[in-house]
Amino acid sequence: MSTELLGVAVMYGLTLLLAIPLGKYIANVFKPESANGPIERFIYRLAGLDSSRDMTWKENLIALLTINAVWLGFAFTLLLIQGSLPLNPDGNPSMTPDLAFNTAISFMVNCDLQHYSGESGLTYLTQLFVVNFLMFTSAATGIASLLLVVRSFLPKAVDTVGNFYVFFVKAITRILLPISFVVALLLAFSGTPASFDGKDSIVTMQGDTVGVSRGPAAGMIAIKHAGTNGGGWFGANSAHPFENPTYFTNVVEMVAQVLLPIAMLFALGFLINRRRFTWVVYSVMTIGMLCLLIPTLVTEFHGNPAIAQLGVIQPTGAMEGKEVRFGPLASAYWSIVTTIISTGSVNSMHDSSMALSGTMELLGMMTNAFYGGCGVGFLNYYYYLIIAVFISGLMVGRTPELFGRKVEAREIKIASIVALLSTLLVKGGTALAAWVYINYPNGAGVASDLVGKPSAWLNNPANHGFTEVLYEFTSANANNGSGFEGLGDNNFFWNYATGIVLILGRFIPIIGPVAIAGLLAQKKYVPESSGTLPTDTATFGLMTFAVILIITALSFFPALALGPLAEYFSLK
Numbered sequence: 001m002s003t004e005l006l007g008v009a010v011m012y013g014l015t016l017l018l019a020i021p022l023g024k025y026i027a028n029v030f031k032p033e034s035a036n037g038p039i040e041r042f043i044y045r046l047a048g049l050d051s052s053r054d055m056t057w058k059e060n061l062i063a064l065l066t067i068n069a070v071w072l073g074f075a076f077t078l079l080l081i082q083g084s085l086p087l088n089p090d091g092n093p094s095m096t097p098d099l100a101f102n103t104a105i106s107f108m109v110n111c112d113l114q115h116y117s118g119e120s121g122l123t124y125l126t127q128l129f130v131v132n133f134l135m136f137t138s139a140a141t142g143i144a145s146l147l148l149v150v151r152s153f154l155p156k157a158v159d160t161v162g163n164f165y166v167f168f169v170k171a172i173t174r175i176l177l178p179i180s181f182v183v184a185l186l187l188a189f190s191g192t193p194a195s196f197d198g199k200d201s202i203v204t205m206q207g208d209t210v211g212v213s214r215g216p217a218a219g220m221i222a223i224k225h226a227g228t229n230g231g232g233w234f235g236a237n238s239a240h241p242f243e244n245p246t247y248f249t250n251v252v253e254m255v256a257q258v259l260l261p262i263a264m265l266f267a268l269g270f271l272i273n274r275r276r277f278t279w280v281v282y283s284v285m286t287i288g289m290l291c292l293l294i295p296t297l298v299t300e301f302h303g304n305p306a307i308a309q310l311g312v313i314q315p316t317g318a319m320e321g322k323e324v325r326f327g328p329l330a331s332a333y334w335s336i337v338t339t340i341i342s343t344g345s346v347n348s349m350h351d352s353s354m355a356l357s358g359t360m361e362l363l364g365m366m367t368n369a370f371y372g373g374c375g376v377g378f379l380n381y382y383y384y385l386i387i388a389v390f391i392s393g394l395m396v397g398r399t400p401e402l403f404g405r406k407v408e409a410r411e412i413k414i415a416s417i418v419a420l421l422s423t424l425l426v427k428g429g430t431a432l433a434a435w436v437y438i439n440y441p442n443g444a445g446v447a448s449d450l451v452g453k454p455s456a457w458l459n460n461p462a463n464h465g466f467t468e469v470l471y472e473f474t475s476a477n478a479n480n481g482s483g484f485e486g487l488g489d490n491n492f493f494w495n496y497a498t499g500i501v502l503i504l505g506r507f508i509p510i511i512g513p514v515a516i517a518g519l520l521a522q523k524k525y526v527p528e529s530s531g532t533l534p535t536d537t538a539t540f541g542l543m544t545f546a547v548i549l550i551i552t553a554l555s556f557f558p559a560l561a562l563g564p565l566a567e568y569f570s571l572k
């Protein structure tokens with residue numbers, strides 16, 4: 001176990017060592033004086049864009065939402081007709097409208113919630129031209145969104161906040177493509193498939209002949225982690241031996257998915273020249289991550305009490321749903337990191353995690369502010385930051401200010417609405433599903449067409465079954481994509497219910513912070529004085545952490561008490 005724990009420490013340490021210089025590189029890429037390369041200039045000419053024109057925050061949001069709507073329509077159409085298109089050696093069928101709706105939205109918003117099995121649900125064409133394409137564009141959208149708030153931190157009142165299209169294009173050409181290329185090479189040379197061959201037939205050790213799916217998986221797996229997307233080429237995701245063959249590939253994928261979320265924090269510090277503030281933010285996020293990770297490591301190390309009561313010794317910890325080549329601690333580290341950074345990929349089955357581990361995984365998504373996804377991690381932290389500034393200012397009798405700009409009623413209202421919306425989507429969706437499950441267990445009339453047979457939704461009863469429902473809506477709202485796979489979710493109800501949550505959970509937390517930043521950027525800059533509340537101190541960092549903790553606890557503790565916490569105490 002000490003070796004496994006050392007492996008976890010090495011994975012995180014390596015990530016941090018790479019994130020700091022990468023953050024500096026990213027900051028240089030997005031500095032105003034940074035020149036466009038020939039590839040960017042070609043793209044701008046092809047699209048008819050003026051890369052020298054800055055836009056207001058409203059214009060940028062319109063551009064962001066409009067281009068994402070175009071991609072949604074493109075993806076939805078291809079998924080509906082994929083069975084009739086080329087690059088389909090395994091003969092996979094087209095998707096139903098409700099599943100295509102959910103899948104197109106899911107990948108467009110960087111969630112990658114998959115209500116289908118990867119190798120049988122998509123063709124090579126849609127894997128490449130829908131999934132791979134949207135993995136790049138969704139990650140670049142998140143990075144560009146963060147850069148739209150940068151000017152509100154600078155000591156100058158401005159009406160414009162940059163150009164979304166410039167940020168978007170550079171994010172792909174200068175950051176996502178190079179990182180994905182390196183990761184794909186490492187995976188391909190380690191055994192991950194990278195060809196267009198169809199299924200291969202093999203004979204198992206039991207003598208059975210089975211068909212094993214292949215395909216150009218390495219490139220997709222690279223961007224799924226580099227862009228904190230998370231969708232699997234194979235249904236078992238990174239627990240599949242082709243998608244994650246060895247402990248080395250596990251380290252590569254683990255580092256790749258955490259790298260950009262941390263690097264973007266340091267890039268922000270370099271861009272606004274407030275490195276001390278960046279370290280405070282990083283420290284708050286890291287403390288939050290450790291508060292979730294340590295209990296998970298401990299509970300997975302000690303194994304399942306119910307199994308222990310049967311007299312079964314568990315020398316390697318809780319191994320249900322884990323891959324032997326990784327072990328419980330590396331799997332526990334992955335499960336926490338993938339839920340706090342919105343990647344949602346898995347190298348073990350979360351539905352088989354210990355009850356306390358499931359609680360920590362849910363809390364990571366409910367908080368959604370510890371590292372987070374590419375760029376949007378800080379945006380989720382940002383509205384907590386606004387609330388903390390406002391409360392702290394009132395507590396000490398000072399005018400709430402953030403970097404020389406007053407935080408007033410409009411900003412705090414927007415931040416509060418964004419914070420409360422998350423609670424509404426998760427608990428409202430869970431309540432709706434519970435109501436349908438109780439009132440239409442076997443379906444009735446029109447309801448049978450809408451919800452199938454709700455009594456068949458859950459493979460587990462009581463508290464764990466409730467957790468499966470809660471996890472699905474939490475994952476959709478956090479744009480995470482992981483799931484408690486005991487839930488039967490490929491039906492009209494789940495595809496449309498989570499699809500709506502996916503859209504709102506993605507764009508409201510982007511629109512809110514960008515709007516706040518745009519409003520603050522227009523305000524007069526007031527130089528710091530003895531009466532200014534500093535936001536780059538450990539005290540303020542603890543205040544922000546307390547705000548995050550209190551809002552999350554008050555919002556979600558009742559739901560957690562009905563699900564994973566009740567299951568945890570029943571095993572004691």
